[in-house]
Amino acid sequence: MQNNRDELENKLMPDQQPSPRFEIDSPEIAATDFHIGNPHIHITGMNGALHRFPGVQSQATALLPPGGFIPTWKPYWPKLKTFGLTFPAGIDFLPVAAEETSDSKLQDLQAPKSSTGDGKSAKKKPTRIKPPSDALSIEDRLFYVLQPPLESWLKGQELIMPFEPFPYQYEGIAWIFSQQSALLADEMGLGKTMQAITAIRLLLRAGQLRRILLVCPKPLIPNWQREFKMWAEEIPVTTIEGDSKRRQMIWQMPGSTVLLANYELVVRDFMAMHEDDFPMFDLVVLDEAQRIKNRDSVTAKMIHSIPRKRSLCMTGTPIENCAEEMISLFQFMKVVPKHASPDIRQLSDLSKDYILRRTKDVVAKDLPPRIDRDEIIELSPAQEQAYKTAETDGIIQLNGMGESITIQHVFELVLRLKQICNADPLTGESSKKDRIIADMEEIAASGGKAILFSQWTKTIDWLAERTKQFGCLTYHGGVPTKKREPILDQFKNDPDSHIILMSYGTGAVGLNLQFAGYVFLYDRWWNPAVEDQAINRAHRIGATESQIIVSKFICKNTIEERIDKVLQQKRELFHRILGDSDNENTSLSMSAGEIFGLFDLKARKGGKAKRIGPKKAKPEANAA
Amino acid sequence: MTQSTDQQRFHLGFLWVVHTDLGYVGGLLVTNHLGRPLEFQCTAPVRPNKTQEILYGPTLQPFIYSELIGKTLFERVKVQPELIIISQVELIDLRTSISVPVACLIDSEDSQRELPDQTRIQLGMQQLRFHPDYVDDPAIVQKKCSRISKDADLSEPLERVKDALLETVKTNAVA
Known part of the structure; x- marks a missing residue:
C-alpha cells in the first residue's frame, strides 16, 4: 500500500519534492481500520478523460397530444314557457248618490252592516267561486278560480249592499256567477231575487255581461224595479212599456244595461220582429220560469228563440205539475236539444248540474215558525x-x-x-x-x-x-x-x-x-x-x-x-x-x-x- | 259609466311558487286595488337537473324562485303591477331583478311583528316587510296605502294563485 501511494504522488507531482514524511508513532492509531478519503482509481489508461469537458447536445422533442374530455359548465337555463290569461275589463258604474257625498278614498265608504257584527263576520269562511262542471278550457276554469271571494267583493270594498247576505245566499250568488245555464229553484222566500240581482251585478263588474233581459210576470215588474233599486242602485234598469213604437225603440237601444219586460210583451214584440232583428243579450233571466213549462206554447217558443249567451231561470216550483215541465226549462237553458225527451233519470242527472234548490228548513233556521x-x-x-x-x-x-x-x-x-x-x-x-x-x-x-x-x-x-x-x-x-x-x-x-x-x-x-x-x-x-x-x-x-x-x-x-x-x-x-x-x-x-x-x-x-x-x-x- | 282614474289605480301583483311532482311552478296574479283580477301568468314546471342541484347548492331554490320564475313572470305580464306581494321569503330577492318594490307578508304569529321596524308597513289587514337593501320602498308604497281598504286581506289573493296553479298543473296547461 505504501508503494502504491508513493508511485501515485510521483506521477501527479513529478516536479515537486515530496513533502517531509512524518511517522505516527502510536501503534494504536496505526492499527485503525479505516481509509482516509482518497479515491481508488485504478490505473486503466483512460483517466485522461476526466480532464475533458463533457460534450452536450440538444435535440427537439414533439409536444404531448391535447388532453381528452375536459368537463365545463356554465349556468344556462332554458327560456321559461308561460301561460297567461287577461281578464276582461268590467263595467264601472257611476257611484250611487249616497257615495257621491263621501270622499273617494275607499276606507271612507260605508261598509254594509253585518248582522253578526264585524268581529264574527271576519272569521267566516269565504265563499269562493268554483268553476262550473261544464267549463273545460283552462282559461274558463281559471277565470272563475281567480275571482275574489264574494265576501271581499261585496263587503265594503267594491259593492255596497243594504245588508249582508246569508251564507246560503253567497253560495247561490257564486253558483249563478259561474253557470252559463242555471235554474235557481230555492223555495219561496229565500231571496232568489236578491241572489239574481247580485250575481248580475258581479257579472257586470267582471265584464261578463253588457246587456241583460229580465222577463217576469206583469204584476212583478214594480217588484223587480224596487229590488234593483235596493240591491244595485247603480245598474240602469229600463222597463219595456208604452206603445209598440216606443217599445221597438227600447229593444234596439244599445245603451240600456238591464231591460225589464213581462212575458206577454216579449212574446208580442218578438213575434212582430223579424228573426234577424232580434236583439242579442248576454243574459236572459226568466222569473217565475214555469211560465214556459209547456214547450209547445207560443210563449215558450218565443222565449226559447231570444238570442243569448247565458240563461237563468228562477222559480220556486220547478215542478208544478209533472217532471216533464222541466224539459222546456232545460231547453231554454240550452241543456237539452230542441226536441229532446230525456227520461226521469236523465232529468235527475241534469238537475244535479243545473238546478240549485234549497229549502227553508235547511238554510233559514232563523225564519219564524x-x-x-x-x-x-x-x-x-x-x-x-x-x-x-x-x-x-x-x-x-x-x-x-x-x-x-x-x-x-x-x-x-x-x-x-x-x-x-x-x-x-x-x-x-x-x-x-x-x-x-x-x-x-x-x-x-x-x-x-x-x-x-x-x-x-x-x-x-x-x-x-x-x-x-x-x-x-x-x-x-x-x-x-x-x-x-x-x-x-x-x-x-x-x-x-x-x-x-x-x-x-x-x-x-x-x-x-x-x-x-x-x-x-x-x-x-x-x-x-x-x-x-x-x-x-x-x-x-x-x-x-x-x-x-x-x-x-x-x-x-x-x-x-x-x-x-x-x-x-x-x-x-x-x-x-x-x-x-x-x-x-x-x-x-x-x-x-x-x-x-x-x-x-x-x-x-x-x-x-x-x-x-x-x-x-x-x-x-x-x-x- | 266611467273607468277608474289613474289616481285611484294601484295594481298589485301576487306571486306564489309551488313545488309539485313536475317541478317548480310559479304564478303571478295582477289585481286592481280592490282585488279584482286583471291578469294572470304562470310558468311551465321548472325541474333542475342533478348538476344544477350540486352546483347551485343551497342557492338553487332562491335562484329558481326569484331570478328564474319571479323575474320571468314579471317581464311577461302586460298589466304591470306597482307592488309585488309575496309570502315566501325565498322570493324577496326578486327585488334585485325588477324595478318595483317587493313586499313579504309578515305572518300574524311572527313574534317580531310588534317590534318597531322601518322596513315594515301596514297595508290592509297585513304587515309587509321589504328588502333591506331598498330603503326607499316602504315610503314608495306608503304613499299609495290609502287606496287599499283597511279590511282588505292581502293574503287571500295568494290563495287564489295557489288554486290556479294546482288547476294548471292538474290539467297540464303549460307543458
Whole structure:
C-alpha cells in the first residue's frame, strides 16, 4: 500500500519534492481500520478523460397530444314557457248618490252592516267561486278560480249592499256567477231575487255581461224595479212599456244595461220582429220560469228563440205539475236539444248540474215558525141547503150525461159547490165570512196584519165590502197595474190597514209581505205549490213577526174536505219528488181522474153501473 | 259609466311558487286595488337537473324562485303591477331583478311583528316587510296605502294563485 501511494504522488507531482514524511508513532492509531478519503482509481489508461469537458447536445422533442374530455359548465337555463290569461275589463258604474257625498278614498265608504257584527263576520269562511262542471278550457276554469271571494267583493270594498247576505245566499250568488245555464229553484222566500240581482251585478263588474233581459210576470215588474233599486242602485234598469213604437225603440237601444219586460210583451214584440232583428243579450233571466213549462206554447217558443249567451231561470216550483215541465226549462237553458225527451233519470242527472234548490228548513233556521191550522167550518143552514141541492142536482145531471161527460162538466160543478162554501148566493150567508171577521177583530186589536187569498175576484170584492172596518185593501187582476204598488205601500205603512185580500193568480207570486203575521186561505187552490207560493208572501226572509199563522178554511162535509185530502197527498208527493226525482208519479195538480174522483159518478148502462171518468189518471189536465 | 282614474289605480301583483311532482311552478296574479283580477301568468314546471342541484347548492331554490320564475313572470305580464306581494321569503330577492318594490307578508304569529321596524308597513289587514337593501320602498308604497281598504286581506289573493296553479298543473296547461 505504501508503494502504491508513493508511485501515485510521483506521477501527479513529478516536479515537486515530496513533502517531509512524518511517522505516527502510536501503534494504536496505526492499527485503525479505516481509509482516509482518497479515491481508488485504478490505473486503466483512460483517466485522461476526466480532464475533458463533457460534450452536450440538444435535440427537439414533439409536444404531448391535447388532453381528452375536459368537463365545463356554465349556468344556462332554458327560456321559461308561460301561460297567461287577461281578464276582461268590467263595467264601472257611476257611484250611487249616497257615495257621491263621501270622499273617494275607499276606507271612507260605508261598509254594509253585518248582522253578526264585524268581529264574527271576519272569521267566516269565504265563499269562493268554483268553476262550473261544464267549463273545460283552462282559461274558463281559471277565470272563475281567480275571482275574489264574494265576501271581499261585496263587503265594503267594491259593492255596497243594504245588508249582508246569508251564507246560503253567497253560495247561490257564486253558483249563478259561474253557470252559463242555471235554474235557481230555492223555495219561496229565500231571496232568489236578491241572489239574481247580485250575481248580475258581479257579472257586470267582471265584464261578463253588457246587456241583460229580465222577463217576469206583469204584476212583478214594480217588484223587480224596487229590488234593483235596493240591491244595485247603480245598474240602469229600463222597463219595456208604452206603445209598440216606443217599445221597438227600447229593444234596439244599445245603451240600456238591464231591460225589464213581462212575458206577454216579449212574446208580442218578438213575434212582430223579424228573426234577424232580434236583439242579442248576454243574459236572459226568466222569473217565475214555469211560465214556459209547456214547450209547445207560443210563449215558450218565443222565449226559447231570444238570442243569448247565458240563461237563468228562477222559480220556486220547478215542478208544478209533472217532471216533464222541466224539459222546456232545460231547453231554454240550452241543456237539452230542441226536441229532446230525456227520461226521469236523465232529468235527475241534469238537475244535479243545473238546478240549485234549497229549502227553508235547511238554510233559514232563523225564519219564524210557520203554524198551519185547518179551520174546519160548518156551513150556515142556508149554505147547507143550497150546497146539498146543488150537489144532488149536479151529480144527477152529470150521471145523466153518461159517456159524453167531460172534465169541464165536473169542473163546473166543483166550482159551483166551492162558491156556495164561500157564501150562499141567495142570502149572502157565509160561515167563512163570520169566521174571518171574528179572527180579524182579534188581529186588528193587536195591531197585526193579515193576507187573505181567494180564487175569485168576485169573492174578494164581496168580502171587501164586509171587512172595511179593518182597513181592507184589495189586490187582484182587476186592479190596474199602476195602482197596485201604492196599495202594497199602504198595506205596509198604514197602521189602520190590517188586511189585504188577494187573488192567487195576482198575489201569490213575487211579492214581499213579510210584515204580515197571518195568512188566510179563504178557499183552496188546486195546486199545493201555488198555495205555498201564496203563503210565502209572508213567510220569507226578513219576516218581522215572531210566527206566521196560516189558516186554511175548510167547510165540513163538503167538497172542500175532499179537495183538502187530495192536496195533502199532493203536498207529500211534491216533497218526495224534489228529494228524489225518480218517482214516477209526478202529477202535482189535480188530474182529470182526481177531479172526477171527487164525486162518485156512475153511468147506468143496461142495469149495470159503470164508473165514469178517464181510464187512467193522466197529468195533462191541469185544472189550475 | 266611467273607468277608474289613474289616481285611484294601484295594481298589485301576487306571486306564489309551488313545488309539485313536475317541478317548480310559479304564478303571478295582477289585481286592481280592490282585488279584482286583471291578469294572470304562470310558468311551465321548472325541474333542475342533478348538476344544477350540486352546483347551485343551497342557492338553487332562491335562484329558481326569484331570478328564474319571479323575474320571468314579471317581464311577461302586460298589466304591470306597482307592488309585488309575496309570502315566501325565498322570493324577496326578486327585488334585485325588477324595478318595483317587493313586499313579504309578515305572518300574524311572527313574534317580531310588534317590534318597531322601518322596513315594515301596514297595508290592509297585513304587515309587509321589504328588502333591506331598498330603503326607499316602504315610503314608495306608503304613499299609495290609502287606496287599499283597511279590511282588505292581502293574503287571500295568494290563495287564489295557489288554486290556479294546482288547476294548471292538474290539467297540464303549460307543458
